[in-house]
Amino acid sequence: MSAMKQTLVLDGRKIELQQGDTILDAASRTNTSIPTLCHDPRLKPVGACRTCLIEVEGSRRLLPACATPATEGMVIHTKNERVDRHRRTLLGLYLTDHNPDRHYGLGGAPNQLVAMAHEVGAPTDWGQLPSKRKASSEDDNPYILFDPEQCIACARCTRYCDEVESVSAITLAGRGSETTISTNDGLSLLDTTCEMCGGCIDTCPTGAMTERKAAEMQAPPERDLKQVRSTCNFCGVGCQLDLHVDEAANDGRGRIIKVTSPPVGTTTNDGNLCVKGRFAYDFVDHNERLTTPLVRDKAGVLQPATWEEALAATSLGLAGVSERHGKNSLAFVSSSRCTVEENYLVQKLARQGYGTNNVHQCAAT
Amino acid sequence: MCSVSTPTDPHSTIPDRLASAGGLKKGVARGLSRDTGLHEADIYGVGSFYHLLARPEKRVRVCGGLSCQLAGSREILSACQAAGLPTEEISCLAACDRPPAVLRDRRTLPMVTIQDAERSGGKVEDLCSNGSESVWCGTIGPQDAAAETLCLNLSAEPDWSGSAFKAAGTMGSSALFDLIEESGLQGRGGAGFPAHIKWRAVADQAEQERYIVLNADEGEPGTFKDREILLRRPDLVLEGLAIAAAATGSSEVYLYLRGEFEVPGGVLAEAIQATTKAGRFPGITFHMHAGQGAYICGEETAMLEALEGKRGMPRLKPPFPVEVGLWGKPTLIHNVETIACIPGIVLQGGTWFKDLGRTEAGSKLYCISGHVQNPGTYELPLGVSLDELVAAAGGYVGTLKAFSPGGASSGFLPASERGRALDFKGLGAIGSMLGSAGVVVLNDTINMRWAAEEQLRFFEEESCGQCAPCRIGTHYLHAAVKRGEEKSLGLTHVADVAWQMNEGSICGLGQAAALPLTSALKYFPEDFA
Numbered sequence: 001m002s003a004m005k006q007t008l009v010l011d012g013r014k015i016e017l018q019q020g021d022t023i024l025d026a027a028s029r030t031n032t033s034i035p036t037l038c039h040d041p042r043l044k045p046v047g048a049c050r051t052c053l054i055e056v057e058g059s060r061r062l063l064p065a066c067a068t069p070a071t072e073g074m075v076i077h078t079k080n081e082r083v084d085r086h087r088r089t090l091l092g093l094y095l096t097d098h099n100p101d102r103h104y105g106l107g108g109a110p111n112q113l114v115a116m117a118h119e120v121g122a123p124t125d126w127g128q129l130p131s132k133r134k135a136s137s138e139d140d141n142p143y144i145l146f147d148p149e150q151c152i153a154c155a156r157c158t159r160y161c162d163e164v165e166s167v168s169a170i171t172l173a174g175r176g177s178e179t180t181i182s183t184n185d186g187l188s189l190l191d192t193t194c195e196m197c198g199g200c201i202d203t204c205p206t207g208a209m210t211e212r213k214a215a216e217m218q219a220p221p222e223r224d225l226k227q228v229r230s231t232c233n234f235c236g237v238g239c240q241l242d243l244h245v246d247e248a249a250n251d252g253r254g255r256i257i258k259v260t261s262p263p264v265g266t267t268t269n270d271g272n273l274c275v276k277g278r279f280a281y282d283f284v285d286h287n288e289r290l291t292t293p294l295v296r297d298k299a300g301v302l303q304p305a306t307w308e309e310a311l312a313a314t315s316l317g318l319a320g321v322s323e324r325h326g327k328n329s330l331a332f333v334s335s336s337r338c339t340v341e342e343n344y345l346v347q348k349l350a351r352q353g354y355g356t357n358n359v360h361q362c363a364a365t
Numbered sequence: 366m367c368s369v370s371t372p373t374d375p376h377s378t379i380p381d382r383l384a385s386a387g388g389l390k391k392g393v394a395r396g397l398s399r400d401t402g403l404h405e406a407d408i409y410g411v412g413s414f415y416h417l418l419a420r421p422e423k424r425v426r427v428c429g430g431l432s433c434q435l436a437g438s439r440e441i442l443s444a445c446q447a448a449g450l451p452t453e454e455i456s457c458l459a460a461c462d463r464p465p466a467v468l469r470d471r472r473t474l475p476m477v478t479i480q481d482a483e484r485s486g487g488k489v490e491d492l493c494s495n496g497s498e499s500v501w502c503g504t505i506g507p508q509d510a511a512a513e514t515l516c517l518n519l520s521a522e523p524d525w526s527g528s529a530f531k532a533a534g535t536m537g538s539s540a541l542f543d544l545i546e547e548s549g550l551q552g553r554g555g556a557g558f559p560a561h562i563k564w565r566a567v568a569d570q571a572e573q574e575r576y577i578v579l580n581a582d583e584g585e586p587g588t589f590k591d592r593e594i595l596l597r598r599p600d601l602v603l604e605g606l607a608i609a610a611a612a613t614g615s616s617e618v619y620l621y622l623r624g625e626f627e628v629p630g631g632v633l634a635e636a637i638q639a640t641t642k643a644g645r646f647p648g649i650t651f652h653m654h655a656g657q658g659a660y661i662c663g664e665e666t667a668m669l670e671a672l673e674g675k676r677g678m679p680r681l682k683p684p685f686p687v688e689v690g691l692w693g694k695p696t697l698i699h700n701v702e703t704i705a706c707i708p709g710i711v712l713q714g715g716t717w718f719k720d721l722g723r724t725e726a727g728s729k730l731y732c733i734s735g736h737v738q739n740p741g742t743y744e745l746p747l748g749v750s751l752d753e754l755v756a757a758a759g760g761y762v763g764t765l766k767a768f769s770p771g772g773a774s775s776g777f778l779p780a781s782e783r784g785r786a787l788d789f790k791g792l793g794a795i796g797s798m799l800g801s802a803g804v805v806v807l808n809d810t811i812n813m814r815w816a817a818e819e820q821l822r823f824f825e826e827e828s829c830g831q832c833a834p835c836r837i838g839t840h841y842l843h844a845a846v847k848r849g850e851e852k853s854l855g856l857t858h859v860a861d862v863a864w865q866m867n868e869g870s871i872c873g874l875g876q877a878a879a880l881p882l883t884s885a886l887k888y889f890p891e892d893f894a
Contacts, residue, residue, distance in 0.1 A: 046681075048871070049833060050833055064681065082868075089862070089868075090834060093838060096841055123858070126841075126861075129837070158406075171406040171409060171410030172830070175830050176825055176827065176830045176836060176839065183409075184394045184395060192406065193404070
């Protein structure tokens with residue numbers, strides 16, 4: 001086995017390669033920025049958006065950095081007259097099919113295309129084409145909104161739905177300038193295999209796939225919201241969440257506008273969330289939300305109580321049932337929101353505290 | 366995309382199943398999903414890609430190609446609609462020599478008249494060409510050519526002796542590759558790539574499972590030579606394929622015919638049946654596959670995707686199909702005409718073939734249509750000029766203004782190029798190409814802005830939509846050149862858009878699609894004034 005490190009030359013710098021590197025991988029490790037739109041490290045590269053094209057000496061055509069294996073001895077240029085012109089004209093062309101003033105999606109997510117176009121100095125005076133992409137008019141699902149005008153047909157959403165979720169509820173549909181994102185027969189997502197994980201929103205680079213609730217609220221864009229890192233408490237996995245809070249709303253008490261996942265590769269959930277973590281946050285502000293324990297008084301009416309009072313009442317009640325009807329008249333069911341440690345404690349409480357093996361966890365069915 | 370990823374009979378792929386189900390009607394994808402276990406959205410995505418599947422209610426499709434338009438196809442379109450026929454326009458039907466053509470379900474009808482449309486009484490089944498259902502062939506020539514100057518010789522009787530297959534077997538692969546190299550045979554589908562390099566590359570792969578694919582998805586506007594070969598000389602096609610399979614160590618041959626080729630497909634299917642029954646090419650299996658309507662599937666990697674049952678979107682190259690082709694295996698892909706040259710080369714020698722050409726090797730089928738007396742398919746030395754070709758086709762109609770030497774993708778050339786050799790190298794040198802040698806002649810009654818607009822409409826409709834330079838670029842250029850809409854965009858940025866499409870597009874469609882407009886602007890600026 002040769003221990004010789006493989007190298008290539010990137011913008012005049014010699015860099016070492018790792019097994020399986022694409023040109024984009026090698027460039028990222030050396031902090032060489034190559035713009036991408038259709039790339040998501042969770043997905044197989046397709047090289048379709050063309051923003052990452054770079055020049056490799058000896059290749060007649062520009063090559064997609066995301067999909068081209070980095071090989072020994074390559075001489076790569078990520079910035080030169082040809083590559084720069086390519087980026088400017090490509091992004092200029094994108095803008096003719098895309099409103100250049102839309103810095104945000106309808107749900108407030110930043111539009112990476114527009115930001116990138118401004119960054120490279122893409123022309124904005126090539127005129128505007130009427131968008132030929134369509135969205136289904138039948139889709140009445142409460143969570144996910146597709147804005148075809150903002151879509152660049154990069155297929156990150158459909159590939160995510162297939163490759164990460166194995167759901168394939170959506171597809172590229174049609175052909176040519178009419179290429180769009182659709183479900184089978186344009187059905188509502190509710191009538192498909194969609195699990196409403198919202199991964200399509202997470203991966204969308206332009207905000208075309210967006211949170212319907214945030215869009216309907218016409219809330220301020222993400223930039224103007226406070227971002228609060230939190231842990232999802234719907235189950236024991238511990239997915240990290242970023243709550244986007246409009247601090248001025250609700251008379252200064254604040255309001256969650258939407259929930260996103262921290263970026264890919266930063267937390268255990270790797271950019272992914274499920275329907276609960278991403279969309280089930282309305283309870284936080286709900287006017288029927290319980291904020292203190294309640295104990296029934298002698299008349300049977302629930303009254304606010306302290307935790308000490310509530311736990312004492314529970315303990316007394318459980319002991320009474322056990323005494324009157326036997327230990328196995330009790331059963332303990334823990335919530336799917338509990339962590340593994342909490343579940344351990346529940347079974348310990350059941351077995352040691354109350355002497356019964358009747359213990360269950362609601363997610364185990 | 367959760368699609369069939371192992372070699373199966375392509376007739377069980379999603380496009381085929383959708384075709385059997387009568388196209389992408391509501392509910393069909395869900396039903397097929399139940400039958401196959403594939404995701405319904407994926408099935409819908411595939412169906413919506415192919416125009417013969419996506420709009421099943423349109424059973425009459427009138428060709429919108431240039432030659433058919435010169436023969437009044439738009440009037441036919443209106444007449445069909447007025448007669449109550451469910452009609453839409455369709456991209457070139459490869460019947461430019463017998464215009465205007467109409468596709469009725471999968472059957473191409475030549476020279477349809479307004480009376481034909483009226484006579485149908487709005488019943489699709491009753492739409493005929495001159496009341497006739499007969500199988501038709503186009504004009505071929507030149508009529509006075511000596512047989513020894515022709516490699517394909519379309520007017521000759523099919524030769525089912527299998528003598529070339531036997532001779533190639535005796536020769537052995539290595540000697541055969543040398544022979545093909547000596548012949549100078551270049552791919553006749555458009556790129557003009559030396560054939561022997563591909564044969565050797567497939568034969569040299571470590572992977573032993575290999576495939577042969579015939580590209581009979583003839584869709585380049587102005588091109589219809591493959592249709593003539595399939596109709597008249599299926600023997601040459603099957604024998605060429607069998608020789609290729611035996612020489613490169615493959616036993617499975619896939620034939621991908623465009624969906625509109627119902628009649629040529631029938632002839633070929635019959636020939637395959639007879640060949641198989643007679644045991645002419647032992648150990649070799651032929652699989653026919655009908656396309657479902659998409660010009661882009663003539664691009665070799667899009668064709669592989671279509672054969673695998675997916676949306677016909679071209680793959681990134683490299684890797685090339687000789688290494689990673691059908692179902693990931695080494696695959697030799699050839700156009701109909703290229704493969705049909707093989708038996709002649711084997712029987713008569715590489716030098717013989719090479720010497721049939723003038724500026725480049727071999728005789729060549731030129732398709733000529735538009736403003737000429739006798740549109741048709743002419744086998745002439747590779748490198749004849751337009752004037753010579755048109756002389757063979759009976760002369761010009763009117764005064765020559767412009768011509769398209771190799772389909773829509775080759776753009777337009779001015780009359781001053783009428784003496785230039787129509788070959789791969791020479792046309793490439795002036796920014797055009799021989800392509801598929803679909804020559805369309807336009808006389809001075811034609812406004813080139815109109816001609817460019819029609820070609821851009823074609824490219825916008827036929828872009829696969831995968832990559833932005835092509836998807837947006839074809840839309841942009843079509844809108845920019847379109848009368849009435851040009852004000853918002855203008856022609857100021859056409860050169861930049863064209864540069865981007867050529868530089869940024871994944872495949873040849875996008876790379877070439879700006880040519881009709883940029884060449885028209887270059888040679889005929891007065892038509893844009």
